[in-house]
Amino acid sequence: MKKVSLILSLFSVLVGISQPYEFQTIKEIPCTPVISQGITGTCWSFSTTSFLEAEIIRLTGKKIDLSEMYTVRNTYPKKAENYVMRQGKAQFSEGGLSHDVINSIREFGLVPNSVYNGINGEENKHNHTELQALLEGMLKVFVENPNKKLSSNWKPSVQAVLDIYLGKNPTEFIFEEKKYTPKSFLNYTKINPADYVSLTSFTDQAYYSSFIINIPDNFSNGSYYNLPLDELILNIDEALEKGFTLAMDCDVSEPYFSGKYGIAVVPENEIDNKTILTEIKPEKNITSEFRQQEFENLSTQDDHLMHIVGKVKDQKGNIYYKVKNSWGSENLGNDGFIHMSVSYLKLKTISVLVHKEGLMTKTKKALGL
Numbered sequence: 001m002k003k004v005s006l007i008l009s010l011f012s013v014l015v016g017i018s019q020p021y022e023f024q025t026i027k028e029i030p031c032t033p034v035i036s037q038g039i040t041g042t043c044w045s046f047s048t049t050s051f052l053e054a055e056i057i058r059l060t061g062k063k064i065d066l067s068e069m070y071t072v073r074n075t076y077p078k079k080a081e082n083y084v085m086r087q088g089k090a091q092f093s094e095g096g097l098s099h100d101v102i103n104s105i106r107e108f109g110l111v112p113n114s115v116y117n118g119i120n121g122e123e124n125k126h127n128h129t130e131l132q133a134l135l136e137g138m139l140k141v142f143v144e145n146p147n148k149k150l151s152s153n154w155k156p157s158v159q160a161v162l163d164i165y166l167g168k169n170p171t172e173f174i175f176e177e178k179k180y181t182p183k184s185f186l187n188y189t190k191i192n193p194a195d196y197v198s199l200t201s202f203t204d205q206a207y208y209s210s211f212i213i214n215i216p217d218n219f220s221n222g223s224y225y226n227l228p229l230d231e232l233i234l235n236i237d238e239a240l241e242k243g244f245t246l247a248m249d250c251d252v253s254e255p256y257f258s259g260k261y262g263i264a265v266v267p268e269n270e271i272d273n274k275t276i277l278t279e280i281k282p283e284k285n286i287t288s289e290f291r292q293q294e295f296e297n298l299s300t301q302d303d304h305l306m307h308i309v310g311k312v313k314d315q316k317g318n319i320y321y322k323v324k325n326s327w328g329s330e331n332l333g334n335d336g337f338i339h340m341s342v343s344y345l346k347l348k349t350i351s352v353l354v355h356k357e358g359l360m361t362k363t364k365k366a367l368g369l
Contacts, residue, residue: 018279019279019280019315019316020278020279020280021263021278021279021280021314021315021339022314022315023312023313023314023320023334023339024312024313024314024315025310025311025312025322026310026311026312026313026319027240027241027310027311028309028310028322029054029058029240029243029244029245029309029310030054030057030058030063031050031053031054031057031245031307031309031324032050032053032054032057032063032065033329034324034325034326034328034329034335034336034337035326035328036125036126036326036327036328037068037126037326037327038125038126038127038128039125039126039127039128039129040072040094040126040127040128041093041094041095041128041132042068042069042072042094042096042126042128043304043305043306043326044095044096044097044098044100044101044217044249044305045068045069045071045072045075045096045100045101046068046305046326047098047247047248047305047306047307047324047326048071048098048101048102048247048305048307048353049066049067049068049071049101050247050307050324050326051098051245051246051247051307051353052066052101052105052110052189052191053065053066054245054307054309055191055245055355056189056190056191058243058244059189059190059191060189060190062189064112064189065112065113065114066110066111066112066113067110067111067112067113067115067116067117067118068113068118069116069117069118069119069126069166069167070108070110070111070116070118070169070170070182071100071101071104071105071108072118072166073116073118073162073166073167073169074104074107074108074169075096075100075101075103075104076135076158076162077155077158077159077162078100078103078219078220079092079093079096079219080092080135080139080154080155080158081155082219082220083139083143084139084142084143084150084154087143088139088140088143088144090219091216091217091219092135092136092139093132093216093217094128094132095216095217096217096219096220097217097218097220097222097249097302097305097351098198098247098249098305098351098353099198099220099222099353100220100222102193102196102353103193103220103222105186105191105193106193108169108182108183109181109182109183109184109185109186110182110185110186110189110191111170111173111182111185112173112175112185114175115170115173115175116167116169116170118166118167119167120164120165120166120167121164121165128165130165131161131162131165131166134161134165135158135161135162138157138158138161139154139158142154142157169182170182173185195355195356195357196353196354196355196356197225197353197354197355197356197359197367197369198222198223198224198225198351198352198353199224199225199227199232199235199351199352199353199354200213200224200225200226200227200232200350200351200352201226201227201228201229201231201232201288201291202226202292202295203288203289203291203292204292205226206226207226207227207228208225208226208227208366208367209225209226210223210224210225210226211223211224211226212224213350213351215301215302215350216302217302224351225367227363228288229286229287229288229291229346230288231360231363232352233342233345233346234360235354235358235359235360235363236308236321236345236352236354237311238358238359238360239354239355239358239359240308240310240311240321242357242358244354244355244357244358245307245308245309245354246307246308246352246353246354246358247305247306247307247308247352247353247354248305248306248307248308248323248345248349248351248352248353249302249304249305249349249350249351249352250302250303250304250305250306250345250348250349250350251300251301251302251303251304251348251350252264252303252304252348253301253303254266254348255273255274256273256276256277256344257338257344257348258277258333259325259327259332259333259336259338260277260331260332260333261277261278261333261334262332262333262334262335262336262337262338262339263276263277263278263333263334263338263339264323264338264339264340264341264344264348265277265281265283265340265341265343265344266283266284266286266341266343266344266347266348267281267282267283267284268281268282268283268284268285269281269282280314280315280316280318283318283341283343284343284347285343286343286346286347290347291346291347294347295350300347300348300350302350306323306324306325306326306338307323307324308321308322308323308324308352309322309323309324309337310322312339318341319341319342320339320340320341320342321339321340321341321342321345322337322338322339322340323337323338323339323340324336324337325337325338356369
């Protein structure tokens with residue numbers, strides 16, 4: 001009898017140690033459905049467009065499927081000019097950041113996806129493999145300057161390729177039986193590009209000031225307000241509590257980030273790198289100094305952008321952010337959303353974009369907003 005009791009006790013201990021995740025919603029802000037960016041490197045547009053869609057819901061109550069590719073189409077020439085005028089001494093890639101979307105809508109406005117989906121020709125989904133290779137190869141020829149003088153054809157050539165692969169920019173269109181231009185449609189959505197701010201946290205820069213983050217995709221030299229790490233987290237929590245979502249730039253290259261399981265966590269012990277994706281395990285305590293170290297040794301890089309839309313907790317009370325991804329929902333954990341722990345966000349999030357009214361009062365005052 002004692003042996004049976006001992007076995008049952010050991011079983012109970014083991015069950016207590018190995019606990020599969022059970023999530024309960026704490027806060028969920030309305031957003032549009034998870035979709036896929038396809039075979040493209042345009043997560044920056046998908047995530048920030050999703051963020052804008054949530055903003056439109058918040059501001060107007062309307063659910064509008066915006067065109068991600070309209071912004072991509074209008075940002076490519078900016079990246080091409082940066083590359084050519086720097087004579088190839090800059091990155092030219094599919095990547096970008098949230099402020100590139102804000103810059104684009106400020107200059108070019110917005111259009112619905114039904115008007116411009118960016119799928120031209122024989123494709124039935126987004127695939128920019130050929131487009132990117134063709135543009136990059138063409139720009140390298142212009143930079144190499146075989147005629148010893150930069151051809152005036154380079155800008156029209158970029159536009160022509162984009163027209164072929166993504167489609168020509170619409171100038172007027174009908175939406176819900178009314179005629180709009182991209183600029184008048186932006187006004188219709190109530191989105192004001194001046195209302196959005198980018199936040200980050202680095203120890204090598206002065207707090208409550210802005211600076212340009214040195215990351216490859218920041219071709220447009222966007223500035224970020226620098227906050228102490230704990231205050232950055234508090235502002236993310238404040239925004240969510242007020243009903244504001246956030247676009248985020250982060251690193252998803254670690255083995256403890258999984259689209260398959262819909263989990264992003266930071267194990268205290270490396271031995272738990274795999275098991276922590278399905279079971280609750282102790283997590284590493286993240287300090288601002290460790291965050292800075294991991295960024296400077298390139299363990300943390302900006303390789304993906306997503307959209308924070310809420311918070312959940314597990315059965316032990318641990319808090320996670322509900323993050324909308326752009327890898328689709330089929331065969332992925334949590335229906336294509338990622339449940340990201342506080343530790344992971346502290347360590348691996350480069351920056352967030354948020355409406356300035358979502359910030360804490362003391363932070364707004366310190367930043368002069």
